[in-house]
Amino acid sequence: MPGHVVVAPDKFKGSISAADAAAQISRGIQRCDPTIRTIECPIADGGEGTLAAALAAGFERIPVAAPGPTGQRTLTAYARKGTLAVVEMADISGLHRLSGGVLRPLTASSRGLGTVVARALDDGCREIVLGIGGSACTDGGAGFLRALGAEVVNVHGSPIPDGGGALSQATMLDVSWLHPGLGHAKIILASDVDNPLCGPTGAAAVYGPQKGATPTQVAELDAALAHWADRVAAATGRDARDNPGAGAAGGVGFAAMTVLQAEFRSGIELILDLVDIDQHLDGACAVITGEGSLDHQSLHGKAPIGVRLHATAHDVPTYAIVGVSRLSPEEQAASEFSAIYSLQDREPDVTRSMADAADLIASAAEDLAANYLLALDRS
Known part of the structure; x- marks a missing residue:
């Protein structure tokens, strides 16, 4: 042939x-x-299977221990080739990582994703692809940022709890202590989700029910995300809440684009390039x-x-x-x-x-x- x-x-x-x-x-x-x-x-298209696709293309598997969506210790990994890292959010903070399969729409966190990114930065990676499909959380990326050194506090100056339900308590975001490696790194978001952060086509309204949110909780999460976006804008002078993809992964897209100035790309196109x-x-x-x-x-x-x-x-x-x-x-x-x-x-x-x-x-x-x-x- x-x-x-x-x-x-x-x-x-x-x-x-x-x-x-x-x-x-x-x-x-x-x-x-x-x-x-x-x-x-x-x-893969940026969701489940992104890590496996990178490994099949010759990347090296780097094991990492990170918190799952409810804080339990999770053994995951990122894929590395030179100074390029590929991180799959679904493998760290996905629905299958929920203890006992119990959905946690208000308390599930993206903290584990930030933990893995911090490890990749510690290892010298300077271009980090985040496949952000398949998450279990709707926390606006707050957990992700906190694992990278940001602080989110309430009116008393105390850290707020993890999860999207607690975002309404946030009075200030402090990004002074973000991981120093971020100053030399390029962050790329791989996703085919083009939803904004808030509103009828936002992260809570469209994807919240899949993560266990009732109609009342969807409204609570949407209001909390809008409040969080105000705090992020006040801290950074930037606001990406209406950008296509801001609602990806329960708002991780918004946090990465606003705070880390990440580039947003089609998940399948990026993966096809990688392989x-x-x-x-x-x-x-x-x-x-x-x-x-x-x-x-x-x-x-x-x-x-x-x-x-x-x-x-x-x-x-x-x-x-x-x-x-x-x-x-x-x-x-x-x-x-x-x-x-x-x-x-x-x-x-x-x-x-x-x-x-x-x-x-x-x-x-x-x-x-x-x-x-x-x-x-x-x-």
């Missing part, structure tokens, strides 16, 4: 990681024809991507579409293997995938499909190779 096949799936959420999905796609292809060469390039997708596409004859669910939202910047856009720029056809496709025929045509294989077509029972995802992905890849990749060889 002329060229190689780039295998670049995202995770199948709740079922199989991006790296394991890539391995199963390669297995299926080579079951069809062992001579087909594949390059596995698992990806050198364009280099892998040189000389490729096909790309296979995928994720758990392909739907209307996927057409607006999700990982598989990002892969397809890069492949199209290299004039390489792109195929998708997904858990389920909810695209209409018109949306499927607009996606411009050469073909879409859905695991649901092989196993309609969702529970069994998720449990057997590895074998189903390999089987779909084997059929895809027989139907399309061998045809490329004959053309």
